[in-house]
Each structure stands twice: as C-alpha cells, then as structure tokens.
Amino acid sequence: MSWVKKYGLSAAAIAISLVVFVVPFIFIIFMAVKDQQQSAQMDFSWPTSFHVVENFVQVIQARDFMLITAYINSTVITVTSVALLVVLSALVGFVLQRRVTWWTPWVDFFILAGLMMPPAVVPTITLMQQLGIFKTIHGLVLIEVAYNMSFSVILFRNFIATIPRELDEAAIIDGARPLSLFFRVILPMLKPVTVTVIVVQTVAIFNDFVNPLYYLPGRENATVQLTLYNFQSQFVTEYNLLFMNILLITIPPLVVFLFFNRQIVAGMSAGAIKG
Amino acid sequence: MSGLKMKDLRKSFGAVDVIKGVDLEIEHGEFVVFVGPSGCGKSTLLRMTAGLEDITSGELWIGDQLCNDVEPRDRGIAMVFQSYALYPHMTVAENFGFSLTLARAPKEERERKVMDAAKILQMEHLLDRKPSQLSGGQRQRVAIGRAIVRQPEVFLFDEPLSNLDAALRVDMRMELSKLHQQLGATMIYVTHDQIEAMTLADRIVVLNGGEVQQQGAPIDLYNSPANLFVAGFIGSPKMNFTKVKVRSADATSVVVGSDELVDVMVPLSGRKLNVGDELTLGIRPHVLTTDSIGALKGTVDLVERLGNETIVNFRLATGAQWLAVLSGDIVLKQGEAVNFAAESKDILLFGADGRNLATAS
Amino acid sequence: MAVATAGAVNAPKKSRVKDRQASMYPIWLLYPAAAIYGILFLLPTITSLYYSLTRWTLFNSEFIGFDNFIQFFQEPFLYQALINTVIFAFVTSGLKVVLGLALAVLLTSPLIARDFLRSVVFFPVLVSTVGVGITFTILMHPTEGVINETLAMIGIDGPGWLVDRNLALYSVALVDVWRGVGLATVIYIAGIVSIPADYYEASRIDGATRWQQFRHITLPLVRPAMFTVIILSFIGGLRLFDLIWTMTKGGPGFSSDVMASVVYKQYQSGFYGLSTAGNVVLFVLIAVLAVPLNMFLNRKVVTR
Structure with missing residues (x-):
C-alpha cells in the first residue's frame, strides 16, 4: 500500500511520459516500413511486411533524386552558416565581454532585439533581390547567420566571462596583438561552448523551414525541410513514403543528439540560466 | 644597464x-x-x-x-x-x-x-x-x-x-x-x-x-x-599605540605620560616640543617585558602560551588593546593586573601629523 | 537565450573607456558580424515601418498611411489572427512552464533509466517541425487517426482535432507543447540541479515534507530558470509559424490563423504592404507583451 503511495504517482507519470513521447516516434518508424495499403490505414500496428529498402529507394528516386539534392543543399547551408556563426559570434562575444563603453547598452539592445523580434520578411526579400542574393544558397546562409547571431553571441559572451582577464594580459605582455590574442589564446579555450553552439545551431538550421520557404523558394535549391513539405502533397496516398522521408531527415539530428547529448543539455542550460 | x-x-x-x-x-x-x-x-x-x-x-x-x-x-x-x-x-x-x-x-x-x-x-x-x-x-x-x-x-x-x-x-x-x-x-x-x-x-x-x-x-x-x-x-604582531602628552622637554630628551602611563623619558634631540602637546607613543610587542614597577599598567585579557614565547593580550585603562610578546613561558591569569616596561630607546613617538619625531625633518 | 541581462551581469565594472581596451579589443573585430546583422536584420526591420504604410504589390507601391493597420483591426479574419496569436502564446507557454517543471522535478528525483527518460523528453526538440506536423496531422485524423481510434476503444467519441473550428488552434498548441516542453524541462533541470543539496538536508532535519520542500525550496530557487522558460516559450508562441503551417495552414477557414501565417498568406497573395504591416503588428505585439514581461521578470531575479 505504502509502496503504491510512494511510487505509484511517479510510476504513472513515467508511463504516461513514455507513451506520449515515444509512441509518435515508433509510429513514424512503423509507417515508414509498411507497404502502401497498410500505411493508408494510419493505425498504430505492427507492419505486416517490411519494405525498408523498397520505400527508401522510392523516396530517394522521387522527383529526379530531389531528396539527394536537398540533402546536399541543406548540408552546404548548415555547415557554412555554422562555421561563420562560430567565428563571428565568438569575436563579438569576446570584444563585448572584454570591452565596456558607451555603446555597450546599445549593442545589448540590438542583441536582445535579434533574439525576440520577428524579422521583416518582405522588405528583406526586396533587399536581397537588390543585392542579388535572393533565391541563392549564400543568401540564405547570410540570413541564417544574421538571425541566429544573437543567441550564439550570448552563449560565447557568457563563457568568455569565465576566462580570467589575466590570461589576456599575460598574452599581451608576451606580445600578442588583437588577432593573435583571439585566435591563439581565447578561441582554443572556447572549445566547450563552441561545441554547444555548433550542435545547437546545426540542429536549428538543418531543421529550419520558415527561412528557406521565404528566401530560397524554387525546386532547384530546395532544402530537406522544404522537400518534405512538398512531398506532403505529392505522397498524399503513399504515407509509407512520406514517413520514410520524415525518418530520413530526422536521422542527422538524431545522430548529432546521440553524439553530443551531454553538451546540448549542458550548453543549453548554461546559456539559458546564466543570463 | x-x-x-x-x-x-x-x-x-x-x-x-x-x-x-x-x-x-x-x-x-x-x-x-x-x-x-x-x-x-x-x-x-x-x-x-x-x-x-x-x-x-x-x-x-x-x-x-x-x-x-x-x-x-x-x-x-x-x-x-x-x-x-x-x-x-x-x-x-x-x-x-x-x-x-x-x-x-x-x-x-x-x-x-x-x-x-x-x-x-x-x-x-x-x-x-x-x-x-x-x-x-x-x-x-x-x-x-x-x-x-x-x-x-x-x-x-x-x-x-x-x-x-x-x-x-x-x-x-x-x-x-x-x-x-x-x-x-x-x-x-x-x-x-x-x-x-x-x-x-x-x-x-x-x-x-x-x-x-x-x-x-x-x-x-x-x-x-x-x-x-x-x-x-611593518612588523608582526603590530606595534602598540597610545596617546600621550608632553610633560616636559629639553634638548636631548622628552618626558611624556598619560593617565594610564607613568611618565617616561624618551631620548629625542633637535625637536621643539611644548608641554601639553599631544603625541602618539608606539612600542613593539616584542620589546615589552613584565616589570612590577613598569610604567604601563594593563589588565590581562587573554594569554597564548606557545612554549618559547607567551603572547599577552591586555587592556589599558583607556580601553586600548595592546599586545606583548614575552620570551619564555610565563603564567598569567585572565583579569590579572600586570605592569609592563620597555627600554626608552625602544619607544617611538609620533607627532600630531603622524610622523616619527626621531626621523622627520 | 539568456534573455536581457546577459550584458549587464557580465560587464566588468569599469567606469571609463580606456585606450588600452581599445587597442587590445578593437572595434573592427565586430564589423563583419555587424554588417551581416545590420544589413539583413536591422535595415529591413527599419524599412518595414515605411512599407507597412503603403499599398504595395508586385507592380507598384503607394503611400496609404495607416490603412493597412486599420484593416487589421476591422477585417474579422485578420483580427481573429491577432487574438489567436495571443491565445496560442499564453496556452503554449503556460503549459510548458507547468509541465516542464513537473517533468523536471520527476526527472531529477532518483529514477530507473533517468538519463534515458531525459533524452526521450528532449528528443522532439531536435526533430524537424515539418515532420512533427505531418505526423500529428495523421495521428489526429478525425476518423482514422490513432488518437481517436484509441479513444473510441475506451468508448469516447474523439473530437475533430484539426477540423473543428473551435479546436484546431488548441490542437496545434498541444502539439507545440509536445515538441517544446523538452527544452523547458532541460532548463528547469539545470536550475534544480544547481540548488545546493544543503537546503534539502537542512529542511529534512527541520521536518519538511516533500511537498514543503518543493514549495519552499525548489520553487523559489528555480525561479531564474522559470523566467527563462516563460520568456522563451512566450516569444516562441507569438512567433510560431512552421507548425501551424504544416498542420492546418490557418484553417479550417481562418480559425487557426496566427500573425505569422497571415504574414505569409498575404505575401503569397502579393499583398506586400499588408504582409509587412502584419509583421509590424507582430513586432509591436512582442514589444508590448514580451519586452515588459522580460524587464519585469529580470528585475525580480535581480532583487531576489
């Protein structure tokens, strides 16, 4: 009786959490390997037959290997944006943390604005058209950098605050100039927070749907999220293929998660709570 | 170089x-x-x-x-x-x-x-x-x-x-x-x-x-x-200080004293001091000794016996806390009235501006 | 994510600009980042204030004053979106704040497979929103969906989650909570873990029950984490687009439209001025609701 009292509640909570959070994923996997008829029933049932390879090949081949193109696009966009974000945000975080002047409050204000405010879409598109970067991969890269900058800067700045200034001073006396101070002394010490930024931003940009929808429309430059969105209307009767697609584009974040589980959680919370 | x-x-x-x-x-x-x-x-x-x-x-x-x-x-x-x-x-x-x-x-x-x-x-x-x-x-x-x-x-x-x-x-x-x-x-x-x-x-x-x-x-x-x-x-433990007044002065020495300090003569030359001038007297804890006819009357607050030396916290009648470091193991009781003495060459005097009278120009 | 005070807290207390700082931390290191951010985020934000006052289509633009904004408050379907946005933000952030805390308390108590459970709760955060949207659209299918079929087994006639005008917005909100509560939980966990164990031990000696410990130790000391969760999920709720768009596209009718989906729809239809005005309205909405909330919560943290 007392056992039920003591553990019953948490046992129930755990059971409910498991059902709520795990069942949808199992559902995705089941659907992805079913044949077309069984998947059309949309129920949570064990697949009567497994069509892993078959569904996989069909999804890959759909629309002239569009998913492959999308994978390449998304990878290029993600890797470039994240690389730029890391270097630029670390520089900004470094200078902002170390140097306090009359314009510091303004910069803080803009960082906060970047974190909270929705971007003005249509004027941005007009601007990008004038600059000739609308509907281009590098245009979207710059957008991702601009939109995700605030968050990265805050993570870097909070971390740099924990590096004693005496290290800068030692390097200055040893003859370091600003760039060598940053690249040879500071940046190597930012490894933990850099991993966090890389992981968090990689997941965010790879999963981004809204910005490619606005700034990178058109088939030739589609990203994986857009492809999935477009497949939704194409595979309206072939749920097995739709879910195979979902499964395929979920794998990269899953891999990232399995490798960096600890860093994601630690980094997220460090950045979030310290503020 | x-x-x-x-x-x-x-x-x-x-x-x-x-x-x-x-x-x-x-x-x-x-x-x-x-x-x-x-x-x-x-x-x-x-x-x-x-x-x-x-x-x-x-x-x-x-x-x-x-x-x-x-x-x-x-x-x-x-x-x-x-x-x-x-x-x-x-x-x-x-x-x-x-x-x-x-x-x-x-x-x-x-x-x-x-x-x-x-x-x-x-x-x-x-x-x-x-x-x-x-x-x-x-x-x-x-x-x-x-x-x-x-x-x-x-x-x-x-x-x-x-x-x-x-x-x-x-x-x-x-x-x-x-x-x-x-x-x-x-x-x-x-x-x-x-x-x-x-x-x-x-x-x-x-x-x-x-x-x-x-x-x-x-x-x-x-x-x-x-x-x-x-x-x-400089010096550890810290030097003890107390306020004193000039009782009399001549070319080579000065006599100072206060309510709790019997008048002492300190050698001091080349100073023009007037009777009644307020000075600060300083004595390092190490130069103090117990002496039944010592000029300094104190009440023992705390005694730390370290074997080779004895550190005595005592209080002057004004309430000023002083410290004496006596060599050897000396038994004193809390609350005991003790007289301390020091050689006059070990006594320092500071003027109203805080400067050492012996060295200041 | 560290909302607002990051700068103020970490800023070293130096009263004056020093040349030494200027030479070691030169401002030109900021230029590349400032250029990208300034041109692609700040500049359009500023010009949007002008564009929102124009009738602007593919072909031309014409200054029309506040007509776009007036339209927003007069056209029922636009006004509805405004209301929906606020409802959505309150519902999702409220649920995330409460459920996230409950999950965090559960997942910081000694459990079997605790790390596994934490991962399970966090994983939806990392999954493609489009994928989540599609999956739940199918799970929530009114007649054949898994949810309603399960409810039917225990004799409940499940509602038309996404096809009922009165329910669609809340159904999407539930899915958003499912997707986002893991992040809230992680932030709470970090907050709870950083509470020194001494407090719990001291209170146990004083005879506190588990509930009293939660009420008088965990809850007050987890407050900074809670404020972060509130701000993050509230702003996220106000700005949400992808989930709505993949699940209902604002339907049925306009019943689940929010500001972000209206902005996209007007843009798609070529009403650029109206779309930009929608952006500005959302901008103002955040400025009016979230910024003061942020300042209020931050002040509470500081004075705590």
Missing part, C-alpha cells in the same frame, strides 16, 4: 585618483617590493609599469626609454600573475615559448631558450604536461619560466605566492631569492604580506592611499618607520 624610474606618476579612474604622484628610482638588479594594504595602489602601479594600465600623467622610464606609450611587449618586462595566467590549452613548453612564437623566433632559438628556462627551474621533465596536470607550486614555476624566457630587463611579480599554501610559500620565497641572485635582473614584487616583503626585498616601498609612505631597506623600515602607517604596517 637598465634601472627603472618613475617621475610623479599619476593614475585616475574618472574622478578617483588611485596613484597620487609616485617618484621612485630603482637600480639595475635591485629587488624592490611594493607593499601595502589592499586598495593602496600597489598593483595598479605595477600594472602601469607593465603597460596594462594607462598612465594618466608623469613619466615612466625603463632603462633609458620613456615608456608611457610603449606597448607592453616592447618594454622589456615580464610579469608573473597572482593566478599564474597559464594558457590552459598549451603544454609547459608552449607556455614558456609563447612569446617567442608570437615574435616568430626561429625554432632552434625557441627550443634552446625554453630548455634553458626549464633547467633553471628544474622542470625539464614536465615540459610536455598541460598546466592542469601540474601542482600549484609547479604552475607557479611555469609562470616564472614564461617570464625568464623573455629575458626581460625587469621582472614584475603581482602577489605571486598568495595562491600557495603556507609551506610551499616559504619554499617558493627562497627559490625566488635564489633566482634573483642567479639572474641578477631587476625585480619588482607586489605583496600585501609584510613577511614576504621583509625576507625578499633589497628595498621595500610602502604604499598607502596611492602614495609612497616610506622606502628603504627592510630593517630600516622596521627600526625607524617614518610615520604611524609604516610603524603599524
């Missing part, structure tokens, strides 16, 4: 003056210790010398170079920080050689100099370790090694031993002394610990409130402090 000269150095942060005009000349090869309570400006003065803080006004000469606007790397200085400030991602050898790497020195030269420094500090076997794999004392030595590699004209130390435990501190103190003799370089050392100052320094510079209070050989500062501040700061 190169000494170091400060001419009316000043530093202010906004409206706050931190260094209020320091004049100082340091000979080549001298070991100078800046000492003072926290906030006295000693670290700021050192950092101004290093080039980490701007100089508001005045001149800083290192050797025959005016250094006010010279970058730290070009001043011919090296600095050892309180927290050591080792680069955590570099090995000991890389830490040693970082200044040479930055200066793009040839690899052989760098390796030779790193090895030389490692030999001086006897840490050749640790060159491949990272700082995190070293003990506190070893880290301290890496910080010193990094300075040695630069072959500076002047070494600057900012409270380098304060993060070490007591035993290690004594060892490192001796090592630093040896290093100074070995290298023969000019060293400026900042500390709040007056024992470190007394043991290491050729010359001590006592700072308070951004001004030099007194400078000189350690023992001179101990024996003839220029003012109340130095008298109270």
Whole structure:
C-alpha cells in the first residue's frame, strides 16, 4: 500500500511520459516500413511486411533524386552558416565581454532585439533581390547567420566571462596583438561552448523551414525541410513514403543528439540560466 | 644597464585618483617590493609599469626609454600573475615559448631558450604536461619560466605566492631569492604580506592611499618607520599605540605620560616640543617585558602560551588593546593586573601629523 | 537565450573607456558580424515601418498611411489572427512552464533509466517541425487517426482535432507543447540541479515534507530558470509559424490563423504592404507583451 503511495504517482507519470513521447516516434518508424495499403490505414500496428529498402529507394528516386539534392543543399547551408556563426559570434562575444563603453547598452539592445523580434520578411526579400542574393544558397546562409547571431553571441559572451582577464594580459605582455590574442589564446579555450553552439545551431538550421520557404523558394535549391513539405502533397496516398522521408531527415539530428547529448543539455542550460 | 624610474606618476579612474604622484628610482638588479594594504595602489602601479594600465600623467622610464606609450611587449618586462595566467590549452613548453612564437623566433632559438628556462627551474621533465596536470607550486614555476624566457630587463611579480599554501610559500620565497641572485635582473614584487616583503626585498616601498609612505631597506623600515602607517604596517604582531602628552622637554630628551602611563623619558634631540602637546607613543610587542614597577599598567585579557614565547593580550585603562610578546613561558591569569616596561630607546613617538619625531625633518 | 541581462551581469565594472581596451579589443573585430546583422536584420526591420504604410504589390507601391493597420483591426479574419496569436502564446507557454517543471522535478528525483527518460523528453526538440506536423496531422485524423481510434476503444467519441473550428488552434498548441516542453524541462533541470543539496538536508532535519520542500525550496530557487522558460516559450508562441503551417495552414477557414501565417498568406497573395504591416503588428505585439514581461521578470531575479 505504502509502496503504491510512494511510487505509484511517479510510476504513472513515467508511463504516461513514455507513451506520449515515444509512441509518435515508433509510429513514424512503423509507417515508414509498411507497404502502401497498410500505411493508408494510419493505425498504430505492427507492419505486416517490411519494405525498408523498397520505400527508401522510392523516396530517394522521387522527383529526379530531389531528396539527394536537398540533402546536399541543406548540408552546404548548415555547415557554412555554422562555421561563420562560430567565428563571428565568438569575436563579438569576446570584444563585448572584454570591452565596456558607451555603446555597450546599445549593442545589448540590438542583441536582445535579434533574439525576440520577428524579422521583416518582405522588405528583406526586396533587399536581397537588390543585392542579388535572393533565391541563392549564400543568401540564405547570410540570413541564417544574421538571425541566429544573437543567441550564439550570448552563449560565447557568457563563457568568455569565465576566462580570467589575466590570461589576456599575460598574452599581451608576451606580445600578442588583437588577432593573435583571439585566435591563439581565447578561441582554443572556447572549445566547450563552441561545441554547444555548433550542435545547437546545426540542429536549428538543418531543421529550419520558415527561412528557406521565404528566401530560397524554387525546386532547384530546395532544402530537406522544404522537400518534405512538398512531398506532403505529392505522397498524399503513399504515407509509407512520406514517413520514410520524415525518418530520413530526422536521422542527422538524431545522430548529432546521440553524439553530443551531454553538451546540448549542458550548453543549453548554461546559456539559458546564466543570463 | 637598465634601472627603472618613475617621475610623479599619476593614475585616475574618472574622478578617483588611485596613484597620487609616485617618484621612485630603482637600480639595475635591485629587488624592490611594493607593499601595502589592499586598495593602496600597489598593483595598479605595477600594472602601469607593465603597460596594462594607462598612465594618466608623469613619466615612466625603463632603462633609458620613456615608456608611457610603449606597448607592453616592447618594454622589456615580464610579469608573473597572482593566478599564474597559464594558457590552459598549451603544454609547459608552449607556455614558456609563447612569446617567442608570437615574435616568430626561429625554432632552434625557441627550443634552446625554453630548455634553458626549464633547467633553471628544474622542470625539464614536465615540459610536455598541460598546466592542469601540474601542482600549484609547479604552475607557479611555469609562470616564472614564461617570464625568464623573455629575458626581460625587469621582472614584475603581482602577489605571486598568495595562491600557495603556507609551506610551499616559504619554499617558493627562497627559490625566488635564489633566482634573483642567479639572474641578477631587476625585480619588482607586489605583496600585501609584510613577511614576504621583509625576507625578499633589497628595498621595500610602502604604499598607502596611492602614495609612497616610506622606502628603504627592510630593517630600516622596521627600526625607524617614518610615520604611524609604516610603524603599524611593518612588523608582526603590530606595534602598540597610545596617546600621550608632553610633560616636559629639553634638548636631548622628552618626558611624556598619560593617565594610564607613568611618565617616561624618551631620548629625542633637535625637536621643539611644548608641554601639553599631544603625541602618539608606539612600542613593539616584542620589546615589552613584565616589570612590577613598569610604567604601563594593563589588565590581562587573554594569554597564548606557545612554549618559547607567551603572547599577552591586555587592556589599558583607556580601553586600548595592546599586545606583548614575552620570551619564555610565563603564567598569567585572565583579569590579572600586570605592569609592563620597555627600554626608552625602544619607544617611538609620533607627532600630531603622524610622523616619527626621531626621523622627520 | 539568456534573455536581457546577459550584458549587464557580465560587464566588468569599469567606469571609463580606456585606450588600452581599445587597442587590445578593437572595434573592427565586430564589423563583419555587424554588417551581416545590420544589413539583413536591422535595415529591413527599419524599412518595414515605411512599407507597412503603403499599398504595395508586385507592380507598384503607394503611400496609404495607416490603412493597412486599420484593416487589421476591422477585417474579422485578420483580427481573429491577432487574438489567436495571443491565445496560442499564453496556452503554449503556460503549459510548458507547468509541465516542464513537473517533468523536471520527476526527472531529477532518483529514477530507473533517468538519463534515458531525459533524452526521450528532449528528443522532439531536435526533430524537424515539418515532420512533427505531418505526423500529428495523421495521428489526429478525425476518423482514422490513432488518437481517436484509441479513444473510441475506451468508448469516447474523439473530437475533430484539426477540423473543428473551435479546436484546431488548441490542437496545434498541444502539439507545440509536445515538441517544446523538452527544452523547458532541460532548463528547469539545470536550475534544480544547481540548488545546493544543503537546503534539502537542512529542511529534512527541520521536518519538511516533500511537498514543503518543493514549495519552499525548489520553487523559489528555480525561479531564474522559470523566467527563462516563460520568456522563451512566450516569444516562441507569438512567433510560431512552421507548425501551424504544416498542420492546418490557418484553417479550417481562418480559425487557426496566427500573425505569422497571415504574414505569409498575404505575401503569397502579393499583398506586400499588408504582409509587412502584419509583421509590424507582430513586432509591436512582442514589444508590448514580451519586452515588459522580460524587464519585469529580470528585475525580480535581480532583487531576489
């Protein structure tokens, strides 16, 4: 009786959490390997037959290997944006943390604005058209950098605050100039927070749907999220293929998660709570 | 060769003056210790010398170079920080050689100099370790090694031993002394610990409130402090003070006394004092002895018996807390009334402006 | 993510600009980042204030004053979106704040497979929103969906989650909570873990029950984490687009439209001025609701 009292509640909570959070994923996997008829029933049932390879090949081949193109696009966009974000945000975080002047409050204000405010879409598109970067991969890269900058800067700045200034001073006396101070002394010490930024931003940009929808429309430059969105209307009767697609584009974040589980959680919370 | 000269150095942060005009000349090869309570400006003065803080006004000469606007790397200085400030991602050898790497020195030269420094500090076997794999004392030595590699004209130390435990501190103190003799370089050392100052320094510079209070050989500062501040700061335990009035004065001596102090005669020449002048009398705890006819009447508050000496906390009739360090094991009871005495040559008198009457001009 | 005070807290207390700082931390290191951010985020934000006052289509633009904004408050379907946005933000952030805390308390107590459970709760955060949207659209299918079929087994006639005008917005909100509660939980966990164990031990000696411990130790000390969760999820709720768009496209009718989906729809239809005005309205909405909330919560953290 007392056992039920003591553990019953948490046992129930755990059971409910498991059902709520795990069942949808199992559902995705089941659907992805079913044949077309069984998947059309949309129920949570064990697949009567497994069509892993078959569904996989069909999804890959759909629309002239569009998913492959999308994978390449998304990878290029993600890797470039994240690389730029890391270097630029670390520089900004470094200078902002170390140097306090009359314009510091303004910069803080803009960082906060970047974190909270929705971007003005249509004027941005007009601007990008004038600059000739609308509907281009590098245009979207710059957008991702601009939109995700605030968050990265805050993570870097909070971390740099924990590096004693005496290290800068030692390097200055040893003859370091600003760039060598940053690249040879500071940046190597930012490894933990850099991993966090890389992981968090990689997941965010790879999963981004809204910005490619606005700034990178058109088939030739589609990203994986857009492809999935477009497949939704194409595979309206072939749920097995739709879910195979979902499964395929979920794998990269899953891999990232399995490798960096600890860093994601630690980094997220460090950045979030310290503020 | 190169000494170091400060001419009316000043530093202010906004409206706050931190260094209020320091004049100082340091000979080549001298070991100078800046000492003072926290906030006295000693670290700021050192950092101004290093080039980490701007100089508001005045001149800083290192050797025959005016250094006010010279970058730290070009001043011919090296600095050892309180927290050591080792680069955590570099090995000991890389830490040693970082200044040479930055200066793009040839690899052989760098390796030779790193090895030389490692030999001086006897840490050749640790060159491949990272700082995190070293003990506190070893880290301290890496910080010193990094300075040695630069072959500076002047070494600057900012409270380098304060993060070490007591035993290690004594060892490192001796090592630093040896290093100074070995290298023969000019060293400026900042500390709040007056024992470190007394043991290491050729010359001590006592700072308070951004001004030099007194400078000189350690023992001179101990024996003839220029003012109340130095008298109270140098020497451990602290000097005892009490207010007294001049009873009579002549050409070679003065007689002072107060309600709780029987009149004592102190030799003092060349002073014009008037009967009734208020002075401060200072006596070091070590020179006090118990004496049934002693001039100083006190009530015992606390007795610490250490065997070889006995530390007595006692209270004067005015309520002033005094300390006597008596040699040998002496049994005294709490609340006991005891008379203390001191030889008149050991008594110091300070004028109303706080200056030592025996030395002030 | 560290909302607002990051700068103020970490800023070293130096009263004046020093040349030494300027030479070691030169401002030109900021230029590349400032250029990208300034041109692609700030500049359009500023010009949007002008564009929102125009009738602007593919072909031309014409200054029309506040007509676009007036339209927003007069056209029922636009006004509805405004209301929906606020409802959505309150519902999702409220649920995330409460459920996240409950999950965090559960997942910081000694459990079997605790790390696994934490991962399970966090994983939806990392999954493609489009994928989540599609999956739940199918799970929530009114007749054949798994949810309603399960409810039917225990004799409940499940509602038309996404096809019922009165329910669609809340159904999407539930899915958003499912997707986002993991992040809230992680932030709470970090907050709870950083509470020194001494407090719990001291209170146990004083005879506190588990509930009293939660009420008087965990809850007050987890407050900074809670404020972060509130701000993050509230702003996220106000700006949400992808989930709505993949699940209902604002339907049925306009019943689940929010500001972000209206902005996209007007853009798609070529009403650029109206779309930009929608952006500005959302901008103002955040400025009016979230910024003061942020300032209020931050002040509470500081004075705590």
